[in-house]
Amino acid sequence: MNIQGYEKxxxxxxxxxxxxxxxxxxxxxxxxxxxxxxxxxxRIVETEAYKGGFDLASHATKxxxxxxxxxxxxxxxxxxxxxxxxxxxxxxxxxxSEKPDCALIRAIExxxxxxxxxxxxxxxxxxxxxxxxGTVTQALGITTKQNGVDLTGDQIWLAxxxxxxxxxxxxxxxxxxxxxxxxxxxxxxxxIKRSAFVSVAVK
DNA sequence: TCTAAGATGGGT
DNA sequence: CCCATCTTAGAA
Numbered sequence: 287m288n289i290q291g292y293e294k295x296x297x298x299x300x301x302x303x304x305x306x307x308x309x310x311x312x313x314x315x316x317x318x319x320x321x322x323x324x325x326x327x328x329r330i331v332e333t334e335a336y337k338g339g340f341d342l343a344s345h346a347t348k349x350x351x352x353x354x355x356x357x358x359x360x361x362x363x364x365x366x367x368x369x370x371x372x373x374x375x376x377x378x379x380x381x382x383s384e385k386p387d388c389a390l391i392r393a394i395e396x397x398x399x400x401x402x403x404x405x406x407x408x409x410x411x412x413x414x415x416x417x418x419x420g421t422v423t424q425a426l427g428i429t430t431k432q433n434g435v436d437l438t439g440d441q442i443w444l445a446x447x448x449x450x451x452x453x454x455x456x457x458x459x460x461x462x463x464x465x466x467x468x469x470x471x472x473x474x475x476x477x478i479k480r481s482a483f484v485s486v487a488v489k
Numbered sequence: 490t491c492t493a494a495g496a497t498g499g500g501t
Numbered sequence: 502c503c504c505a506t507c508t509t510a511g512a513a
Contacts, residue, residue, distance in 0.1 A: 334496070343496070345509095353509060371507030373497050390496060420497050462496050485497095 289325075289398075292316060292445035297438055300361030305380045305387035309335040310476050312378070312444070314453060317394055319426040319442050326399030326426050328416055329451075330391060330444075331481040334460045335474040336377070338386030343463040343470065346386030356434045357386040364442055366423070366433040373420030374429050378437060378444070392419045392461070392475075395483045418485040454479040461486055 288294060295315065302308050310333075318327035338346030338357060345367070346357045356365050357379055365377040365388050377388040394416045396403055403425035407415055416425045423429070428442060435441050456479045463470045477484045 336496075345496080348510085351510075367496090368506095368508060370495060370497055370505080372505065375496065377496090392496085418498065460496070 289318070289445070291448050292318075293448065294438060294443055294445045297360075297362040300378065300380045300437065301382055302361070303381050303385065303387075305337050305389060306335045306474060308378075308380050309333040309389040309474065310455065312389055312391070313455060313476055313478055314447075314450065316397065316445050316447055317391060317422075317426070317442075318398065318445065319428060320440060321427045324399060324402050324427070326403050328394035328397045328422075328425075328483075329447075330393075331395050332391075332393035332475070332477040332484050334390040334392055334476070336388050336390060337474075338388075341469050341472070343460060343472075344386070344388075346388075350386075354386065357388050358384055359434070361387075362437050364428075364432055364435050364437060366428060366430050368430055369420065374423040375419045376423050376426075376428055376442075390419060391422055393417050393477070393481075393483050393485045394422050395481060396425070414483070417483045453481075 312333045315330050336344040338344045346354045360383040361380040363379045369375050376391045379388050381387040396415050416422045456477045457473045458475045460475045
């Protein structure tokens with residue numbers, strides 16, 4: 287799957303050992319999904335970095351489990367898990383094999399297939415259509431069935447636009463991470479300043 | 490086996 | 502503010 291005007295990110299992009307740098311460079315990148323011939327996608331406006339090993343907020347820090355197995359794979363695949371029994375959250379797995387880092391996609395700005403995304407979200411307006419990690423996956427039709435899929439394949443993929451829109455980056459602490467003590471203070475949430483589709487305003 | 494809690498979102 | 506809803510991990 288290749289769309290005119292976009293360049294799909296190669297696997298090498300995800301192998302970078304610095305998940306914080308990757309999370310930052312994902313801003314302004316486009317996320318696409320295609321299921322049953324229906325193409326949907328948007329521009330990433332908010333991400334968070336989770337670094338396995340020492341970051342207590344990461345699912346992977348306690349070692350490999352059935353759920354986190356994909357995070358331990360080599361970068362370039364999707365980690366999708368169910369949160370609160372209701373919401374599917376999409377992460378991009380990064381770094382080499384056995385280095386369990388990933389970037390959470392928290393919000394996108396709807397660009398392609400907007401009517402289909404509104405249908406999936408059961409909304410009649412574009413406002414706040416994909417402003418939050420659970421709403422992004424719902425709009426794109428992503429569920430845990432896509433856990434582990436290759437991000438250079440034709441179901442879910444990321445691509446840079448040939449025409450880049452300039453933006454200012456904003457940095458803050460991660461949302462919903464209260465329990466890991468000091469790690470909750472890590473400034474590992476990145477967003478595009480003044481975007482209407484960022485999930486929660488920066489304090 | 491049992492159970493608490495969670496990287497949320499939507500409605501009141 | 503409250504609730505839906507269910508997997509996972511860790512305890513018993």
